[in-house]
Amino acid sequence: MSAGGNIPYHLRQNKAIERNLFIDLLSRVGRYFNISDFQYIGFGGPFLEDFKHLHSSLRISNMISLEMNGNVFSRQQFNKPSSCITLRKESSADFLNSYDFDAADNLIVWFDYVTTDIGEQLSELQQLVEKLSHGDIFKVTVNASPTYLGHADAGREILALRAETARTRLGDYAPAHITPDDVNTRNYPTLLLKALINAAKHGLAGDSSLTLEPLACFAYTDGQQMLTFCGVLLNADERNLFFEKTRLRSWPFYSDCTNEPKSISVPVLSLKERVHVESMLPGASADEIIAELAYYVGNDLKTAQAEMSNFISFYRMFPWYSRVVI
Amino acid sequence: MANQVQAEEGPVKAYPAKRFFVEMLTRDIELKDSLLDLLDNCIDGVMREKKEQLNEAQPYTGYEARITFNKERFTITDNCGGIPKGVALERAFRLGRPDKETDPDIPTVGVYGIGMKRAIFKMGRQAEISSSTEECSYKVDISPNWIDDDKNWTLPLTETERRTESTGVSITVTSLYSGVSRLFSDATAFETDLIKSISAYYGNIILKGFNVYVNEQRVPPIGSAFILSEEAFNTGTGIAPYVYTGEVNGVSIELAVGFYRNLPTDEEQEASLSGRPSTEQAGWTIICNDRVVLYADKSKVTGWGEAGVPQYHTQFVSIAGVVNFKSNDAALLPVTTTKRGIDGNSELYLSVKEFMREGMKLFTSYTNKWKVPSADRPELATPAITSTTKSIAAMVPKDKWSQDRKSTIKGNKFKPILPTPEKQDDYRFIRFSRPISDIRAIGEHFFDDPNYAPGDIGGVCFDEVLKRIKG
Numbered sequence: 001m002s003a004g005g006n007i008p009y010h011l012r013q014n015k016a017i018e019r020n021l022f023i024d025l026l027s028r029v030g031r032y033f034n035i036s037d038f039q040y041i042g043f044g045g046p047f048l049e050d051f052k053h054l055h056s057s058l059r060i061s062n063m064i065s066l067e068m069n070g071n072v073f074s075r076q077q078f079n080k081p082s083s084c085i086t087l088r089k090e091s092s093a094d095f096l097n098s099y100d101f102d103a104a105d106n107l108i109v110w111f112d113y114v115t116t117d118i119g120e121q122l123s124e125l126q127q128l129v130e131k132l133s134h135g136d137i138f139k140v141t142v143n144a145s146p147t148y149l150g151h152a153d154a155g156r157e158i159l160a161l162r163a164e165t166a167r168t169r170l171g172d173y174a175p176a177h178i179t180p181d182d183v184n185t186r187n188y189p190t191l192l193l194k195a196l197i198n199a200a201k202h203g204l205a206g207d208s209s210l211t212l213e214p215l216a217c218f219a220y221t222d223g224q225q226m227l228t229f230c231g232v233l234l235n236a237d238e239r240n241l242f243f244e245k246t247r248l249r250s251w252p253f254y255s256d257c258t259n260e261p262k263s264i265s266v267p268v269l270s271l272k273e274r275v276h277v278e279s280m281l282p283g284a285s286a287d288e289i290i291a292e293l294a295y296y297v298g299n300d301l302k303t304a305q306a307e308m309s310n311f312i313s314f315y316r317m318f319p320w321y322s323r324v325v326i
Numbered sequence: 327m328a329n330q331v332q333a334e335e336g337p338v339k340a341y342p343a344k345r346f347f348v349e350m351l352t353r354d355i356e357l358k359d360s361l362l363d364l365l366d367n368c369i370d371g372v373m374r375e376k377k378e379q380l381n382e383a384q385p386y387t388g389y390e391a392r393i394t395f396n397k398e399r400f401t402i403t404d405n406c407g408g409i410p411k412g413v414a415l416e417r418a419f420r421l422g423r424p425d426k427e428t429d430p431d432i433p434t435v436g437v438y439g440i441g442m443k444r445a446i447f448k449m450g451r452q453a454e455i456s457s458s459t460e461e462c463s464y465k466v467d468i469s470p471n472w473i474d475d476d477k478n479w480t481l482p483l484t485e486t487e488r489r490t491e492s493t494g495v496s497i498t499v500t501s502l503y504s505g506v507s508r509l510f511s512d513a514t515a516f517e518t519d520l521i522k523s524i525s526a527y528y529g530n531i532i533l534k535g536f537n538v539y540v541n542e543q544r545v546p547p548i549g550s551a552f553i554l555s556e557e558a559f560n561t562g563t564g565i566a567p568y569v570y571t572g573e574v575n576g577v578s579i580e581l582a583v584g585f586y587r588n589l590p591t592d593e594e595q596e597a598s599l600s601g602r603p604s605t606e607q608a609g610w611t612i613i614c615n616d617r618v619v620l621y622a623d624k625s626k627v628t629g630w631g632e633a634g635v636p637q638y639h640t641q642f643v644s645i646a647g648v649v650n651f652k653s654n655d656a657a658l659l660p661v662t663t664t665k666r667g668i669d670g671n672s673e674l675y676l677s678v679k680e681f682m683r684e685g686m687k688l689f690t691s692y693t694n695k696w697k698v699p700s701a702d703r704p705e706l707a708t709p710a711i712t713s714t715t716k717s718i719a720a721m722v723p724k725d726k727w728s729q730d731r732k733s734t735i736k737g738n739k740f741k742p743i744l745p746t747p748e749k750q751d752d753y754r755f756i757r758f759s760r761p762i763s764d765i766r767a768i769g770e771h772f773f774d775d776p777n778y779a780p781g782d783i784g785g786v787c788f789d790e791v792l793k794r795i796k797g
Contacts, residue, residue, distance in 0.1 A: 175518060176518050176521035176525060176543070176545070176546065177521075177543075177546050197515070198515045198518055199512060200515050201512070201515035202514060202515055202734050204513055204514050205514045208504070208505065209506055211511075211513045212513065236513075
């Protein structure tokens with residue numbers, strides 16, 4: 001958490017889209033559970049952005065923020081936007097040990113990790129799921145850049161060595177088979193997704209009434225490639241009713257998380273570009289937009305096409321950033 | 327009067343109750359392990375088929391077992407020869423093997439004749455076992471009624487049309503118990519755990535050509551691997567495993583222990599303390615007739631923490647050893663009925679354990695000597711070579727073996743001379759704690775990386791100051 005303490009979260013557009021998708025998802029789950037009575041637990045960062053958002057759009061009014069960096073914690077005390085947020089100066093690991101989960105309401109927990117210590121994060125996920133109960137929703141965001149597996153100077157052996165390191169780091173939660181193909185930038189999020197689901201499922205071994213229902217998973221890159229996974233704990237016999245009421249299966253961003261996570265990165269457009277592109281929407285396809293602009297936005301055409309398609313899906317959902325002088 | 331009563335009561339009942347097999351025996355074994363028992367039967371089938379070629383490098387090629395399961399049913403199908411009808415009628419379905427005479431000349435894993443039945447009873451209350459041999463095809467049904475009926479000790483066998491080219495056995499279990507059904511529904515990631523177990527326990531057999539599929543995924547093998555330099559074998563000094571081979575009372579023994587990976591970093595040692603997940607290759611793996619019975623064991627059973635060997639600790643995470651026992655009479659092998667453990671009182675095992683400890687100590691003390699990182703610490707960064715105990719023993723030059731005179735086994739051993747630090751300077755550890763922000767600042771200053779390992783950051787501070795003092 002400490003390393004992320006000073007990242008200007010509010011300026012990361014893909015993260016903003018992802019946050020909006022989360023709110024969208026929760027409001028749909030709200031058709032089944034009374035989501036505004038849930039308690040939210042998350043890493044607020046210096047601005048407690050997510051907390052503001054959840055409070056205003058879903059009326060969630062019982063929230064806990066976890067922060068272990070003393071300086072960021074002081075900033076949070078200054079910035080605290082609402083009286084219904086309890087600030088705890090604590091790491092997620094300590095929180096898992098100290099918090100009385102049995103006395104809590106239904107929970108929405110989002111561990112939005114910024115460090116790259118995937119092993120610790122997986123074991124925290126298992127512990128978290130062990131403590132959650134029926135109806136609780138959890139979400140984890142982890143760094144999914146395979147460069148952190150190291151071996152940068154290994155030449156052509158790099159992927160084989162990374163696969164070896166991934167096997168060690170993911171440990172008991174690793175899928176049975178990790179090939180060098182699984183640890184390239186494109187496929188690494190899929191590998192981590194399997195490990196996350198594995199860890200969460202291990203957390204259910206002691207409670208036979210609950211099953212894990214994956215709801216969404218996304219990969220996005222604001223500088224670093226990140227993976228985010230969200231699920232809910234249900235009783236096995238209520239699955240059909242849950243999906244019937246929430247109509248989540250017809251939500252375009254729903255995923256049962258058995259395939260690769262959906263990429264939600266959008267192109268970085270100038271103000272002028274964005275106005276122009278939005279004037280063609282809804283209606284235009286990614287190819288039409290690129291043809292109309294007569295250039296592409298991104299490193300190469302293929303990525304640019306994919307990102308423009310994402311823009312078409314998400315343009316209503318992410319904010320406009322501009323300079324304000326007060 | 328008293329005499330009359332005696333005459334009426336007759337002998338006491340001493341025959342077994344079915345509950346004993348259905349409810350009690352099944353408690354001694356985990357589901358995963360009882361599924362491995364089913365695979366053992368497949369392997370024993372191959373051994374019968376390939377009796378003459380078992381010493382070849384790949385005796386199991388072409389044979390496979392396919393396991394599929396979901397929350398309603400479990401099926402395992404193999405092409406390993408099937409159960410001859412005569413054997414089925416007389417003993418395959420009896421609860422326990424009546425004699426020792428089955429397969430006297432094959433190194434099977436099965437001994438007690440309980441694995442298949444125990445696995446079925448562990449999973450559910452209804453089963454169909456069908457078998458095709460060259461001679462005929464048939465099926466045997468186990469029903470919930472039969473399980474509940476304490477009087478009925480026979481099962482109906484029905485001849486069937488042969489459905490496939492290959493000969494083999496197929497077992498389907500339904501009416502699964504709720505706990506088992508939950509595991510098979512994969513609510514707790516059982517599938518991955520099972521595949522990993524099969525990788526470990528069947529690694530050796532898969533490497534010899536057998537194929538196992540779990541829900542259509544091929545199971546990858548995990549074999550043993552050691553870091554070794556050819557030089558070490560020739561000159562006697564360098565990194566190489568300790569090797570011991572011998573034969574006693576019809577059991578052959580091959581043992582190798584050494585490093586399979588680089589020594590652990592500070593972070594790894596820390597990580598293991600905070601309970602992070604780990605891979606567990608370190609420790610002893612014991613193989614009986616190709617079948618791994620103990621995998622990566624780090625307990626007293628394999629000599630850790632007794633007779634001068636330290637208890638297992640992350641410092642020793644690079645040390646792994648394998649012992650390979652082989653015998654045509656499976657009852658001579660030091661293995662428990664669940665085949666997932668060692669009979670710790672077996673005389674044979676106790677004598678082998680002495681060599682396990684001797685070998686292990688070489689490597690634990692090596693990690694002690696090189697605890698202090700120094701420029702002349704030999705790099706263990708070379709990749710380990712996947713190999714069997716047999717191939718390692720074959721690599722040791724003839725004149726480097728020494729004869730073991732003391733033990734009952736009278737085998738041969740190769741004891742590598744591991745490099746020792748040239749000058750044993752007095753070293754001390756320095757431990758101290760400083761604010762993270764300061765550590766990060768120094769990390770950035772010296773390494774251009776605020777996240778550099780704190781231990782190394784501390785080290786460079788020390789060296790810099792020392793340089794200044796010494797001029």
